[in-house]
Amino acid sequence: MAVSVRSWVANEGGKHLVLMLWLGANTWLFLRTYLLYSTGQQYHYLYKMLGLGLCISRASASVLNLNCCLVLLPMCRSLLTFIRGTHTVSSRKTRRLLDKSKSFHVACGVAICLFSAVHVSAHLVNVVNFSLSYSDDFPALNLARYRGEVRLPNVSNHDHPVRSASVLFPGVTGVLLVLILLLMFISSSYCIRVSNYEIFWYTHNLFIVFYTILMVHMVGGALKYQTNLKAHPPGCLRTNQSNSKLQDEDLVQAEDDDIRCREDAHFEPHYPQTWLWVSGPLCLYCVERLYRYIRSSDPVTIVTAIRHPCNVVELRMLKKDFKARPGQYIVLNCPGVSSFENHPFTLTKCPTANKETFGIHLRVVGDWTDRFTQLLLPPPRADMEILPMVQQRRYPNDGWRGFRLQRLYFVWVCKEIQSFYWFAELLCALHKKLWQENRPDYFNLKLYVSCTESLQRMSEERYRPLSSRLLVGRPKWKMILDEIGKSNKKRVGVFCCGPKSISKTLHRLCNSTRSSGTVFEFNKESFS
């Protein structure tokens, strides 16, 4: 399928622009630090000792600083929701970009892992070079105690306790950092997130340990810079110093520089700079988590719980000062089931000015939802009172204005026909209301039953609008999009919530050429 440039730019353009900017920032930072260490006067002697390893380790460290700073920002979800909702961000393009914040977080995370590997390798090379190029001229610069020494983290140093601490501390913290990073990275793979989300969540919360150690990683720095550049320009040597490696030209040069070479070179270790980069976003993220916690401390009242076919429970709740808009999701925590687990659910009913209850539909799949529904709806017994069920037939009338939507196509694929009963009332009520308002083409419904084994029917008369729009088998997305494209020449927004295979197919179709020339903007929602 040919990719249409217009559609591709509409769907992928913003994302790739941000990616290019981010790559550009990383490259610029890497090159700038590299050149600083390879050509900077204050690192002249250190560079002579260590060579390329110095430049690469420091350059990758600065890139790591940048990415550790950026990786936290996409996770400030309340802040992003706030920015997304304000009128300052009124462009749809920016809102769609903000929706992709998780991908940016993953990109920064991968960059952190890659550059950590580069950083560790470069420092291992530095350790070797420190011992091979032991400098007799500048003893303060050395890390090794003598030429040819091989330093290992478990070698104890009784002669120079200060120097050994300066080597051990960054080394030990470095190993710990890489270990935590590996634990976080390995448990964040797709299959673990999908199967056991708790493992991913609890290991990922080790980030706070990671950042704490990161901020003290450079204490007792092994890499030093020269402080007295004016008094001792690098490259000058004192007359009473004999160095058999000097060439004739250098000797002449040294005699010329004699006048300016007044003192020995002084070296100072760097102060840790990571905290400058990292403390801002870390504080912001901690404030965000605190805000979420404070907001969640207000109790929520459950108004009704309705059991639907195919293991689905509809929950209606009330909370003071709760505002939400269609398309947003909430995160539920039930201390009676588990104190630490938080589960996201898309809102199926938002609070309006007239009616403040909001609702979700949850499907009983894992152990949390199972236990939660057992607490909510004990198994029915003949002598027990059933929870009151309030039929909400009024909500299609509330909050109807203010949307720029001109037409809605709703394609719903379910395995069993019973699943359509979850929203049967709402769909039929909507259909009836639009019919009475003489706008029957506003809402186009297509229901698909993907399980073709047995013949299934919706026999109730009041659900006739649904049963007449029911098709058996999986939808042919290309034909549906072609049909929609022919009838609607303007931009069409596609919102997909479902398994990855459907999402991939739709994404590909949205990017490809359409005979009608309509641009399809692809959006998707997934929680894993």
Add this chain to the structure above:
Amino acid sequence: MGKIEWAMWANEQALASGLILLAGGIVGVAGQFRGWEFAAYAVAAGVFVCLLEYPRSKRAKGTSVERSGQYCFTVCVKAFGPLTRNYYVRAFLHAAICVPGGFMLATVLGCVCLGIASLIYLAAAIRGEHWEPILPRKDVRKPVAESIKNPPQNPPPRPPPETRRKQAKDLEGAAYDNPSSVTDD
């Protein structure tokens, strides 16, 4: 935390540790550092761990997604029977393999990661999990009904079944008049 499958996490961790051990071993051997024999061992150990851990186990509940091309590895690992099925064996095996890696700086990271994987496998074994091979499912097709072999002999409108049965034996007796006209009069 009730129904976590620790084995899946242990498998990912062990596979990654094998790769890290391999990488550290290669660096150690290539640089000819002191103690490079440990690095050479780490290369072999890393390859072994990767081969052992590559085939994913079947999940107790839910769909299992296998790694690409893992079928031949599954068959090999399955051949060892209870040695590879039991996670206690794997836990102690990984704990034993990881120890020599700790004697050299280049391989110490792989050693620690494999040690962590060994602990997670121990947790999985205590919970009673075991390794199940993911084998391709043989779909049993429904047996085809006999009537598919005998399609109708004559075009519609077809007479009712009784007449059809008579038709098979006796052509004259099976003749009948259609209740409604089949021509365009």
